[in-house]
Amino acid sequence: MKVLLDSMGLQAQVHLAGHRRLARFLSILESIPDCSVSFSSGPTLTWKELQDHTVLVITTRYPAEVVYSGQELTWIWDFVRLGGGLLLMSNHGDLPGSNPHDMTQYDAQVGHLFGVNIECSWFQNPASVELSVLGGKDFLTSHPIIGGHGEEDAVRTVVINNCSSIVAEGFGHPLVPLSQDMVDLRNGNSPQNRLFAHALDPQTAGSLPIEGRLVTVADSGFIGDEGTTVPGPGLIGHGDNAQFVKNVVRWLGREMG
Incomplete structure (x- = not known):
């Protein structure tokens, strides 16, 4: 498996x-047998780089200077359509009066390309x-990312600071819902049916003509090193x-489930 960050x-x-x-x-990914990063x-x-890799990992495109080009969006769509795995990690929206950065x-x-709504x-x-x-x-827990598979353990807790939210009702796999004790500080709303993590594959993509897999996550800071x-x-x-994150990447690379 070849992973491109x-x-x-x-x-x-x-x-x-x-x-x-x-x-x-990076060390977690490199511990996966035959995985290069x-x-x-x-x-x-570039399309050449994407073609040469199994999984693409995006850790929040921000700020505006690195916005996706139209060509990049087309290539990302084609990458998943033709069988690649995409881990798309977004981040929080803006918080009026406190934080002006809408990282979603x-x-x-x-997300919109695949029918997944990343909310601000x-x-x-x-x-x-x-x-x-x-x-x-x-x-x-029925999904291998959460339930574990082979030598990979199950996931029982995910710990985060703050995040956005994902809505993708009626298709895909609702891996990790937001905790009901969380609050959207922008408006006071409760999570209701919103998600922290969602997975999509050809079997659950509905009319989307994709052969690859996608995992969308509402935060990227949770993968940062302790102490940073x-x-x-x-x-x-x-x-x-x-x-x-290890289970996610292995699933995207078709090494689980």
Whole structure:
């Protein structure tokens, strides 16, 4: 399996600037047998690089200087349509009066290609100094990403700081719902049926003509190294975050389920 990290993703930008934001995330992927990991080489993705890889990982396209080009969107669509695996990790929306950065706006364009709605929201524990622990009976344990497969363990908890939300009703796999004790600080709404993570494959894609797989996640900071704080607290060592991302990548690469 060959994994390509989009070098224009926010977490990747920080890592490549010398802050070792993704050191453990990379080591987790490299621990997968016969898995190689590389960063995209230029300011935009190229079809040649995509063709040479099994899985593409995007860690939030932001800010505006790295917005997806129309050609990139076409290539990402074709990559999944023809059998590639895509891990699309977005981030929180803006918070009027507090944080002006809507980090969902560009990744939402990619989600839209596949019928997945990444909402401009800011969900977190209402006691804002507390992390949110997602877990329990609402996880989709029948799916190998959550239930585990072979030598890979099950995922029981995912720990996050804040995130956006995903809506994709009626198709795909609702892997991880938002915790019911979270609140959208933009408007006070509860999570209702909103998700933290959603998976899509040819069997559940409805009329979408895809041969590949997609996992959409409402945050990217949760994969950052412990002790790193830019652009937010790194949480890869919390809960089962490390196992979750490992299972996701193996599933996208068709090594699970």
